[in-house]
Amino acid sequence: MKFTTSTAVAAMAGVAAAKDSRTFAVLRFTNKGLVTTRADPIVNPGVPSTHVHNVLGGSNFGFSSTGEDLIKSNCSTALVKGDYSNYWYPTLYFHDPKTGNFEYVDVYYTNVYYFFEATNDQIKAFPTGLQMLAGNSMQRTPPATGSDQLDPSKGPINQVQFTCPRSSYNPPSYPVGSDGTKAGMVDPNNQGAGVGFPDVTCDGMYSPLRLDIHFPSCYNPAAGLTNYKENMAFPTDAGNGKQDCPPGWIHTPHIFFEVYYDTQPYKGRWTENQGTQPFVFSTGDVTGYSGHADFMAGWDEDLLQHIIDTCDAGDSGMDQCPGLFYGLNSGDCTIEPLVDEQVTGTLTKLPGNNPLSGFSFGAAPQMGTGSGSSGTNNNAAASSSKPAASPSTSKAAAASSPASSPAKAPASSSPTKPAAAQPTTKVTDSGSKTIESKPPATSQPAVGGSGNDAQCSAANVHTVTETVTVTAGSPAVTAAAASPSGTKNNAAASTVGGYTYAGCYQDNIGRVLSGDVLPNLGPMTNEKCVANCVSKGFSLAATEYGGQCYCGNELVGSAKLADSQCSIACEGNSKEICGGSWAISVYSKTGAVAMKAGKARRSEHAHRHRSQRN
Numbered sequence: 209m210k211f212t213t214s215t216a217v218a219a220m221a222g223v224a225a226a227k228d229s230r231t232f233a234v235l236r237f238t239n240k241g242l243v244t245t246r247a248d249p250i251v252n253p254g255v256p257s258t259h260v261h262n263v264l265g266g267s268n269f270g271f272s273s274t275g276e277d278l279i280k281s282n283c284s285t286a287l288v289k290g291d292y293s294n295y296w297y298p299t300l301y302f303h304d305p306k307t308g309n310f311e312y313v314d315v316y317y318t319n320v321y322y323f324f325e326a327t328n329d330q331i332k333a334f335p336t337g338l339q340m341l342a343g344n345s346m347q348r349t350p351p352a353t354g355s356d357q358l359d360p361s362k363g364p365i366n367q368v369q370f371t372c373p374r375s376s377y378n379p380p381s382y383p384v385g386s387d388g389t390k391a392g393m394v395d396p397n398n399q400g401a402g403v404g405f406p407d408v409t410c411d412g413m414y415s416p417l418r419l420d421i422h423f424p425s426c427y428n429p430a431a432g433l434t435n436y437k438e439n440m441a442f443p444t445d446a447g448n449g450k451q452d453c454p455p456g457w458i459h460t461p462h463i464f465f466e467v468y469y470d471t472q473p474y475k476g477r478w479t480e481n482q483g484t485q486p487f488v489f490s491t492g493d494v495t496g497y498s499g500h501a502d503f504m505a506g507w508d509e510d511l512l513q514h515i516i517d518t519c520d521a522g523d524s525g526m527d528q529c530p531g532l533f534y535g536l537n538s539g540d541c542t543i544e545p546l547v548d549e550q551v552t553g554t555l556t557k558l559p560g561n562n563p564l565s566g567f568s569f570g571a572a573p574q575m576g577t578g579s580g581s582s583g584t585n586n587n588a589a590a591s592s593s594k595p596a597a598s599p600s601t602s603k604a605a606a607a608s609s610p611a612s613s614p615a616k617a618p619a620s621s622s623p624t625k626p627a628a629a630q631p632t633t634k635v636t637d638s639g640s641k642t643i644e645s646k647p648p649a650t651s652q653p654a655v656g657g658s659g660n661d662a663q664c665s666a667a668n669v670h671t672v673t674e675t676v677t678v679t680a681g682s683p684a685v686t687a688a689a690a691s692p693s694g695t696k697n698n699a700a701a702s703t704v705g706g707y708t709y710a711g712c713y714q715d716n717i718g719r720v721l722s723g724d725v726l727p728n729l730g731p732m733t734n735e736k737c738v739a740n741c742v743s744k745g746f747s748l749a750a751t752e753y754g755g756q757c758y759c760g761n762e763l764v765g766s767a768k769l770a771d772s773q774c775s776i777a778c779e780g781n782s783k784e785i786c787g788g789s790w791a792i793s794v795y796s797k798t799g800a801v802a803m804k805a806g807k808a809r810r811s812e813h814a815h816r817h818r819s820q821r822n
Contacts, residue, residue: 227327227450229731231520233529235320237264237285238537244299244312244552245545246559249273250339250436250502256547259345259490260299260559262315262467266292266506267543275337275433278506283541287527288515289534292506293334295320297419298345298499299490299551300469301558305478312552313487316416316468322461322526324516325425325443326450329459333512334505335427338460339436342423343368343500345491348566350388354395354402358422359451361444367422368499371401373412373716373790375767381406383483390567391483392496397775398789405496407485409475412790413716413765417471417487421501425462426453461516465501492562494569508533523726523756701784705738707749708799712774713766715758715790721750723760731780732757738795748801750794752787755779762802763794 241262247270248257254272263269266281273294281292300313324331351366358367370392372381382394382402392404400412401420410417424440431439443451443459453459471487478486491498511533519529527536545551551559565572702709719725723746729736732755741749741759750758754776774793778786787793794801 227324227329227331229449230323230326231522232321232323233515233519233521233526234523235291235322235526236287237318238287239285239540239542240315240317242267242269242285242294242541243543243545246547246549246551247271248296248502249294250341250434250504256560258560259492259562260551261296261490261502262299262318263294263296264318265294267541268292269294269543271546273504275335275504275506278504279336279508281506284537285541287525287536288511288529288532289537290508290511290532292508294504294506295465295501297421297465297467297501300471301488301490301555302471302474302477303486303488303494303564305486308556310488310555310558311474312555313474314470316470318468319466321464321466322515323425323464325459325462327443327459328446328450328452329443331459331461331516333509333516334460334507335433335458336505336507336509337433338427338439338503338505339434340423340440340503341436341500342421342465342503343498345489345493345498345500346572347497347500348493348495348572350393350495350497351403354382354388354393355397356395356420356422358442359445360442365442366403367424367442368497369395369401369403369420370406370496370499371415371418371420371789372406372408372410373400373415373418374408375411375413375714377770377773379408379481381408381410383407383481386483399773400789400791403497405485405487405494407483408480410471411475412714414718415468415716415790417469419465419467419469419499421465421467421499423463423465423501423503425460427458427460428454428456429458430456461512463503467501488558488564490558490560490562491572492558492565493572494564495566497566498572520728701734704734704795705742707738707742707795707797710748710794710796710799710801712769712771712788713750713763713792713794713801714769714773715750715752715787715792716765718765719758720763720766721748721758721760721792722764723748723758725758727757727759729757731755731778732786733778733780734784734786734793734795736780737786748794748796750787750792751778752792753789754786756787758792762804764804766803 241264243263244260245263246256246258246260247263248261249270249272251257252271256271264285266278266284266286268277268281270277278292278294284292286293295318297318301310302313303310351368352364353366354369356366356369357363358365374381377399380394380399382404383391386393388404392402392406395401395403406417424442426441426443428439428441433439441454441457443453446452469487474486485494487496488494489496489498514531514533515526515529518531519526521528547559549559563569563573713720715721724741724744727740729740732751734749734751737751737757737759738749740757744759746759747761748759748763752758755778769791773791774785774788775791776786776788778784785793
């Protein structure tokens, strides 16, 4: 096992190394997916699953995969070589209101965030073969709230949301006043997110409908690796911004899926803002409440521990972590579908013949062992003697300083692994055509993966510019991020470091401020960001998502938002607001901003998606 010096000292002393601030790194993938098929070796081992999943990761995925099988994979879609884990989630279909047919919705791309939380525990690598589920494929009723809620000491867990970036939130993304029983409902703190499918097209710049799923990070070794119903729980707030696991449990990385379903091509083929929508999960769910995901650990444990101990690459990507033992993967890694049936293209029924369910269609049908239900105890607090404290407000942006120098790693050449045949077992569904459906082969390359063929060039970008000057009004008080006292009284400061608040503006994947992107300034405050931008000669400074900073002289491809969209507390000062989700709190010398409208080809967008993400 590889340790940093501080971790090794703590280990020799027989105590866990406390972690004072959260760090994180985004795992990206070399292609869109390993396979799309009706299989789930966690819930339905040995047989086809009741519904189709999109699968990423190691090539030894199969009906009866184990962790030991995965680490013998011939290849992996994970960009970081040494991760042969599998990650999977339900496939999405468009239910054509005119024909009644089901059309496969492509996945734009997937990110998996690895968060290493501030804790009094020692965070340890996933043990090989650990099985986890998040969400419940049988769920057809709404959670208690439209916002995410991950601390079991604060009430029922809500670990699944949709994010729906839009060019305008007028009309809103969810029916006004919806309680979730007849349509999805909005996050009360963020009009760009909610639970259940929104009833509009998510048309924000380069950002289609996104499924967000948080996994618990406390592993109970007494329950065992494969007891997915009881082996995991979320940590509880232990005070001082730290989250701890119950005594005797192992604190693992907190993983978070971002799944981008490419729903934008279906705009205009259905009537929006009517309280109904045309998308359906492969489970037959029309509500979206059955969003779920599975994970089976197949990491080189020493490598993952090294990443935990030394890396804070953040949005730059795990591929930028120092001292990766084996380097990076490149090129596509795919396997044949395990069930011989059509799952992409246009279908007359859902694979597995799943009926529609939810809302007016009624409850999900009983499916026995094929339910795919998580059955986890994630909605309840694990037994713990640790005290609860005020909830943490920051969501997904790390801003701590880099970890200590990495431990010495072995040579970067790929380790010798025993050969393992790729899964070839197929099952013909007697109720469907025996047509093989191969995953799309035209995904864009991940940044950093040598050997990827497609590259982006300046010739792929076309910019149309129009300069507009916008003068800011007085900053409004925002109310999404609670202060430590529990009150919701955070506001954007009117002046910071001699700069004036100019308003809340929309960001996008191309970054509307690109003069200085994501500088590592430690726990973020508006003061730090403004000081950094001033020192580098920029006239605009902006904070985003609680912990990010951007500098520039003009906003490119942005739009003014309501101040309520900038609603996340600064990681370095919980009494201030540092932007929101795809929303930036902008400060300028004069209180005005220069704006340019721009657009780019989609190939460039995909490239940027992988290089920098919220």
